[in-house]
Amino acid sequence: MGEKRILNDKELDLSVNRLCWQLIENHSDFSDTVLIGLQPRGYQLAKKIHSKLLELAPISSIFLGSLDITFFRDDFRRREEPIAPNQTDISFWVEGKNVVVIDDVLYTGRSIRAGMDAINSFGRPKQIELLVLIDRRFSRELPIEPKYVGKTVDAIDTEKVVVEWDQDKAHKGQVSLIRE
Numbered sequence: 001m002g003e004k005r006i007l008n009d010k011e012l013d014l015s016v017n018r019l020c021w022q023l024i025e026n027h028s029d030f031s032d033t034v035l036i037g038l039q040p041r042g043y044q045l046a047k048k049i050h051s052k053l054l055e056l057a058p059i060s061s062i063f064l065g066s067l068d069i070t071f072f073r074d075d076f077r078r079r080e081e082p083i084a085p086n087q088t089d090i091s092f093w094v095e096g097k098n099v100v101v102i103d104d105v106l107y108t109g110r111s112i113r114a115g116m117d118a119i120n121s122f123g124r125p126k127q128i129e130l131l132v133l134i135d136r137r138f139s140r141e142l143p144i145e146p147k148y149v150g151k152t153v154d155a156i157d158t159e160k161v162v163v164e165w166d167q168d169k170a171h172k173g174q175v176s177l178i179r180e
Contacts, residue, residue: 007175015150033098034063039086042103065090072114095123104163106132109142
């Protein structure tokens, strides 16, 4: 098993900053925009994006939610062991809002499809955009493309992209490509 570093601490921080500036450019004051992180790892990234946005721009508040997609997945009943659900916390309206769905790695697109189905159970958004830290572009099974991408990675099916965050430092961590 081999491991290759895709993003180091500094590059990860730069990617998060760049993603935040792109969001600010497209959503200005965030009055009609909400952020929703897919549980668990997308929500970790969403919290970092949220705090960095509040740091970078004169924004009074941005709604941030977490979304569990367990029961919306198309493989929910196909697994041998039951999936343990995470918490969903969306305490705001999505009806008529611009929703930015945030996840760490875009692989087949199935998690994002499940996320969009789950969001629709909270109302009908005006628009849904996708922000991902890593886009594995040649592995899509569904026609889903992100609007905001930290880094694009070409990885084969026997490789796994792992995002690790340093729990003690706000925007520190690393992204690795692991050959199984």
